Amino acid sequence: MSDSTFQTFLVGGLLVLIGAVVFMAWSAWRWVDRERDMEKLTLTGVGHEFQFNIKRMIAEMGEIGSGSPALLPITHPQLDSILARPSEADPRAMTRIRGLYDDLGAGKMALRAAMAQHQDVTPAYQNASAVIVEAVASLYLWEKHKGRPPEEAHTTRSWHVRDWMKGYGFESNLLSGLHLRDAVVERLRTAGMSLTPKPLNYTASEYYAKLYDRKSDPQAPFWKRKQKLEPVEIVDAELEE
Numbered sequence: 018m019s020d021s022t023f024q025t026f027l028v029g030g031l032l033v034l035i036g037a038v039v040f041m042a043w044s045a046w047r048w049v050d051r052e053r054d055m056e057k058l059t060l061t062g063v064g065h066e067f068q069f070n071i072k073r074m075i076a077e078m079g080e081i082g083s084g085s086p087a088l089l090p091i092t093h094p095q096l097d098s099i100l101a102r103p104s105e106a107d108p109r110a111m112t113r114i115r116g117l118y119d120d121l122g123a124g125k126m127a128l129r130a131a132m133a134q135h136q137d138v139t140p141a142y143q144n145a146s147a148v149i150v151e152a153v154a155s156l157y158l159w160e161k162h163k164g165r166p167p168e169e170a171h172t173t174r175s176w177h178v179r180d181w182m183k184g185y186g187f188e189s190n191l192l193s194g195l196h197l198r199d200a201v202v203e204r205l206r207t208a209g210m211s212l213t214p215k216p217l218n219y220t221a222s223e224y225y226a227k228l229y230d231r232k233s234d235p236q237a238p239f240w241k242r243k244q245k246l247e248p249v250e251i252v253d254a255e256l257e258e
Contacts, residue, residue: 060106062095064159067114068185071152074121075191078145081128081138082193088125093118110164113155120148146192150200154208157181157201168209175202175212 070091080086096118100111124145131138154167157178162170179198189198206212 056099056104056106059095059099060104063093063099063111063114064156066093066095067152067156067159070118070121071149071156072186074125074145075149077125078128078142078149078192081132081142085132086128088129091118091122091125107164109166110155110159113164114159117148117152117155121145121152124148142193146195149192150195150197150204153182153187153197153201154204157205158210166209167205170210172211172213175206175214178202178205178212 070093073089074091077086077088093115096111096114099106100115124141127141128138128145131141158164158167158170161173161181178201182198182201187197187201189196191197202212206216
């Protein structure tokens with residue numbers, strides 16, 4: 018084999034090796050990128066799955082007065098699949114959703130037992146309504162704050178929460194005896210989330226009905242009372258002797 022042929026063979030082999038390495042690197046990057054995309058889709062599916070189960074339970078509870086609701090068992094395959102393997106999602110949020118699924122299932126069982134025994138379903142209905150409020154609040158944190166706890170979520174206007182519920186079809190009168198949107202906003206606020214504007218201490222009529230004396234308020238604008246200084250008697254020790 019001549020030198021020119023050997024050099025041609027060597028250069029060709031190096032080019033093939035470089036091409037193979039580049040292809041393997043591209044395949045690995047593509048696989049990692051695809052896994053990341055699939056995880057994002059799965060996390061989105063967890064939210065849609067949670068929303069569907071909440072709405073179905075609300076619809077079933079709306080049929081209690083008119084007849085015998087189905088009260089079907091709750092399934093969550095999307096959440097189970099992401100809990101079965103490591104992921105980048107906040108485990109606190111997923112654990113919270115998993116616990117709320119148990120609470121929703123327990124609420125259905127309590128309603129089913131009360132109706133089967135012909136008992137008053139009001140206590141079970143109220144407990145199930147409280148769980149639904151908690152579930153909607155957790156769904157909002159999952160969708161808009163990446164599943165952060167309420168105290169770690171950024172400050173938000175309360176009307177943004179109401180608009181989010183309106184866009185997802187959570188009407189205020191879905192649950193009997195409860196204003197759903199107000200209850201969710203209040204639940205987020207009591208859990209530690211900073212929602213503005215803060216609730217007022219007085220109504221407009223109560224505020225303007227208060228008797229206010231500007232001259233008696235030390236902090237009143239343009240009327241800060243000066244505190245009178247008591248005279249201090251200075252005694253010279255030498256003169257006293």
